[in-house]
Amino acid sequence: MNILENLKSSIKNVFANKMRALLTMLGIIIGIGSVIMIMSIGAGSQAAMNEQFESMGMGRINVSVAGNNRDISQNDLMTIKDYNALAENEDIKYIAATYSASAEIKLLDKTKTKRASLTGIYGDYQQITSPTLLYGRYIIDNDNDLAAKVAVINDTTAVNVFGAADESVIGRKISLPTYRGVQKYTVVGVLSNANAAIERQYSDQFPESVIMPIVTLQRLYGTSQVDQITVLANDSNNADSVATALTNRLDILHRTTEKYYAQNTMAMMEQINSVTSMITGFISAVAGISLVVGGIGVMNIMLVTVTERTREIGIRKSIGARRRDIRRQFMIEAVILTGVGGAIGLTLGWGGGNAIGNLIGVAPVVTVQSVLLAVLISCGIGIVFGVYPAGKAAKLDPIEALRYE
Amino acid sequence: MNVINITNLIKIYKQGDLEVKALSGINLDIANKEFTSIMGASGSGKSTMMNILGCLDHPTSGSYLLEETDVSQLRDDKLASIRNKKIGFVFQSFNLLPKLTAFENVELPMIYAGVSISARRRKAGEAMEKVGLTDRMKHRPNELSGGQRQRVAIARALVNDPSLLLADEPTGNLDTQSGEEIMTIFKSLNEDGVTIVMVTHEQDVAAHSKRIVTFKDGVIISDKPVALGIGGAGA
Numbered sequence: 261m262n263i264l265e266n267l268k269s270s271i272k273n274v275f276a277n278k279m280r281a282l283l284t285m286l287g288i289i290i291g292i293g294s295v296i297m298i299m300s301i302g303a304g305s306q307a308a309m310n311e312q313f314e315s316m317g318m319g320r321i322n323v324s325v326a327g328n329n330r331d332i333s334q335n336d337l338m339t340i341k342d343y344n345a346l347a348e349n350e351d352i353k354y355i356a357a358t359y360s361a362s363a364e365i366k367l368l369d370k371t372k373t374k375r376a377s378l379t380g381i382y383g384d385y386q387q388i389t390s391p392t393l394l395y396g397r398y399i400i401d402n403d404n405d406l407a408a409k410v411a412v413i414n415d416t417t418a419v420n421v422f423g424a425a426d427e428s429v430i431g432r433k434i435s436l437p438t439y440r441g442v443q444k445y446t447v448v449g450v451l452s453n454a455n456a457a458i459e460r461q462y463s464d465q466f467p468e469s470v471i472m473p474i475v476t477l478q479r480l481y482g483t484s485q486v487d488q489i490t491v492l493a494n495d496s497n498n499a500d501s502v503a504t505a506l507t508n509r510l511d512i513l514h515r516t517t518e519k520y521y522a523q524n525t526m527a528m529m530e531q532i533n534s535v536t537s538m539i540t541g542f543i544s545a546v547a548g549i550s551l552v553v554g555g556i557g558v559m560n561i562m563l564v565t566v567t568e569r570t571r572e573i574g575i576r577k578s579i580g581a582r583r584r585d586i587r588r589q590f591m592i593e594a595v596i597l598t599g600v601g602g603a604i605g606l607t608l609g610w611g612g613g614n615a616i617g618n619l620i621g622v623a624p625v626v627t628v629q630s631v632l633l634a635v636l637i638s639c640g641i642g643i644v645f646g647v648y649p650a651g652k653a654a655k656l657d658p659i660e661a662l663r664y665e
Numbered sequence: 666m667n668v669i670n671i672t673n674l675i676k677i678y679k680q681g682d683l684e685v686k687a688l689s690g691i692n693l694d695i696a697n698k699e700f701t702s703i704m705g706a707s708g709s710g711k712s713t714m715m716n717i718l719g720c721l722d723h724p725t726s727g728s729y730l731l732e733e734t735d736v737s738q739l740r741d742d743k744l745a746s747i748r749n750k751k752i753g754f755v756f757q758s759f760n761l762l763p764k765l766t767a768f769e770n771v772e773l774p775m776i777y778a779g780v781s782i783s784a785r786r787r788k789a790g791e792a793m794e795k796v797g798l799t800d801r802m803k804h805r806p807n808e809l810s811g812g813q814r815q816r817v818a819i820a821r822a823l824v825n826d827p828s829l830l831l832a833d834e835p836t837g838n839l840d841t842q843s844g845e846e847i848m849t850i851f852k853s854l855n856e857d858g859v860t861i862v863m864v865t866h867e868q869d870v871a872a873h874s875k876r877i878v879t880f881k882d883g884v885i886i887s888d889k890p891v892a893l894g895i896g897g898a899g900a
Contacts, residue, residue, distance in 0.1 A: 265776055272764070273764070276764065571760075572762055574760075575760045575761075575762060576762075576773070576777075577721075577745065577748075578719070578721065578748060578754050578760070579748065579749065579754065579773060579774040579777065579821065580745055580746060580748045580749020580750070580774055580777040580778065580825075581745060581749075581777050582741075582742040582745040582746065582777075583741060583742055583745070584742070585745075585777060658721045659716050659721050659722055662721075662756070662760065
């Protein structure tokens, strides 16, 4: 009996009782469906995250002093000198130094203030972050040379401080109350809020963000400190080695060992990806338990089927079916049950993934691998849980089976 | 040439500690183209004999040569393939597969024999023609009368050109007229050269055959030809 013949008669047998077939497949449908759904959403959010990382610039490296404040001595702090030293590295495309702080700014309603993030910048910060400039201009080198009291603000700040985010904001002044009295800075540019994910994380804390020349900000705080040097490597694949070169250089300059920490987007992305994969894998494994339960259901029904069809098995044996013919017949029926169940689960999981993806704003990704995996696993379950009932059918004694009523 | 040579065949069933000797030393030869009836009361061993003849069961000892091949101790799959190619069964309760059509039932032994689809169609058609059921090919067993079902079973039994047709009370579930029809078919098959062994407990059915072997308590107590021209009651 060839496979095609078997397949035809098995399909007929399995779907002779549609309700039973459907109920038997339910465990597999739910199992495969939920695994596919979870995997598609996991892959989708991973893809979205990677896209954001890529928009941030792959090969971006953030260098800062490692450890907490107690471990950091005055000698360890970075300055513009370090920036100049690191800028000599030939494997980097852009380099910027930043000094960050936060301060209260006076709002439109003069009696109120709100905390805003202040970022003093130096070098190629605009090229690295590639912000969207809505009006005016960005901070330029000359601003740093003059320690000019200028600022670029984001549109939330513009709305909160001036009541509007438009051309008219340019040239107006924002006031920062400091211990040196109220300082006023001329707004030279307005940026769009929209920015890469990582920036957004901080902007949630401080929706008001003000960018100014680093020298201006350093003077305000009476420091020459640079707290982060940001670099874009020429080749993002080299980011790791560039990062090491930069921290080593800093250790030499400051006569320290492993005092500096370089975080690169590539490594961060890998880290986040591995976490998402782990979470997705774990939830899928939990969902996968229902596959085992479903498999047991299939085995149960197959055992019932074998008993119900004892006489048929006897007849088939009497006219010449060998053990392997009978075994194959029931194996194929089990695999059809789980395979069709898997296919239905795949479709439902894909649909469910889309539905939930819509709800939480993630475009689910169903990969070829996950489809193949689902098909293989569901057929595999049919084989694993079909072996015992099929073996039982194959071993039936033809005389006993023919006598069975 | 003999189709069947049975020498000193013994079958013992074990039921717990109890041993039941179903057949105790059977010697039986059946020649090619014979039409033999096996008779006997229930418990006489005739059903056990039938199962062994049909390669559904192993004898405990002794030899069973089917077309000069010893099949008494063959493994299950070998026996299955002998049942498939050399033996055709006709049962009292027809034993057709209810979900298949008459035609598909007849085709089934050839599927297990690995016959190609075109040859299968042709031979199944021929077999259906032989039993006069060409107009019932697409019917399911439950749409056929008892006599028609038994004719389908005969077609199925013949389709692989077996050396031996084994019939177990073939008319037991049929009315007299259908039974007669079945016996007519058997006779004409026998005339065409098919060797038939038939188990029955009805004298007048056995009278259609050429030889009657009677079993009692696991041994053959008589083995004689059916006298020509004499009806059942006198045999």
